[in-house]
Amino acid sequence: MSGKFIAFEGCEGAGKSTQMRLLSEYLQKRGVSHVVTREPGGGEISEAIRKVILNGKFTAMTDECEALLYAAARVQHLADTVAPALERGQLVLCDRYIFSSYAYQGGGRGLPRAFLEAINSYALEHFMPDVTLFLDIPPALAFDRKHGVDESDRMECAGEGFHARVYAAYKALLKEYPGKFVAVDCSGTKFETSAKIAAMLEERGLIPRG
Numbered sequence: 001m002s003g004k005f006i007a008f009e010g011c012e013g014a015g016k017s018t019q020m021r022l023l024s025e026y027l028q029k030r031g032v033s034h035v036v037t038r039e040p041g042g043g044e045i046s047e048a049i050r051k052v053i054l055n056g057k058f059t060a061m062t063d064e065c066e067a068l069l070y071a072a073a074r075v076q077h078l079a080d081t082v083a084p085a086l087e088r089g090q091l092v093l094c095d096r097y098i099f100s101s102y103a104y105q106g107g108g109r110g111l112p113r114a115f116l117e118a119i120n121s122y123a124l125e126h127f128m129p130d131v132t133l134f135l136d137i138p139p140a141l142a143f144d145r146k147h148g149v150d151e152s153d154r155m156e157c158a159g160e161g162f163h164a165r166v167y168a169a170y171k172a173l174l175k176e177y178p179g180k181f182v183a184v185d186c187s188g189t190k191f192e193t194s195a196k197i198a199a200m201l202e203e204r205g206l207i208p209r210g
């Protein structure tokens, strides 16, 4: 597969959608063929799974069920969206990927890493991103930017302690995957952050120099 795969991670409201949109505009101006997609989702089946996972009514969902649904949505999304784009030689920008499972279901929910690795083994073996960017901003600040928690979203209303554990897990993953999982300081304006991201990706040869 000749394309490149870039994933974006961060807490709720860290600016993933904003940065992916700005990067997409930048790539479009430079004529770089790319696909913008998100997890869980990006296709009919995975979007349907997303609705089940995030449904605020499903308070009885077990942590294991949640993790398996994310893993199921992931393999479908790889088959429907990511693999075809990579085969066409396109750049794939994906909103959340495997480190979300480690941070949310591992750090946040407390599921063992071995379980998460087992259920995600297909993705881990065949589709590791060329780089995953961590939009680094503490969860409380990120929620402020979003003007608070969306009560209808099961993950967003999981509580402050949960989101603090997610953030700590992301920080630990940065140390575990140097060069593959890379932090971007997001304390500046969205345009400053966007310029940093473009420069980082150019430096790594993942996008052409501007």
Ligand SMILES: Nc1ncnc2c1ncn2[C@@H]1O[C@H](COP(=O)(O)OP(=O)(O)OP(=O)(O)O)[C@@H](O)[C@H]1O
Pocket: 010, 011, 012, 013, 014, 015, 016, 017, 018, 019, 145, 146, 186, 187, 188, 189, 190, 191, 193
């Ligand atoms: N650098 C920034 N400074 C201030 N506000 C910002 C910045 N970047 C993004 N925002 C704002 O913060 C809010 C959250 O950003 P965004 O929706 O991109 O985050 P997200 O990570 O995609 O969130 P979610 O997890 O809900 O998808 C938006 O209202 C956005 O306009």
Ligand SMILES: [Mg+2]
Pocket: 016, 017, 018
């Ligand atoms: Mg978003």
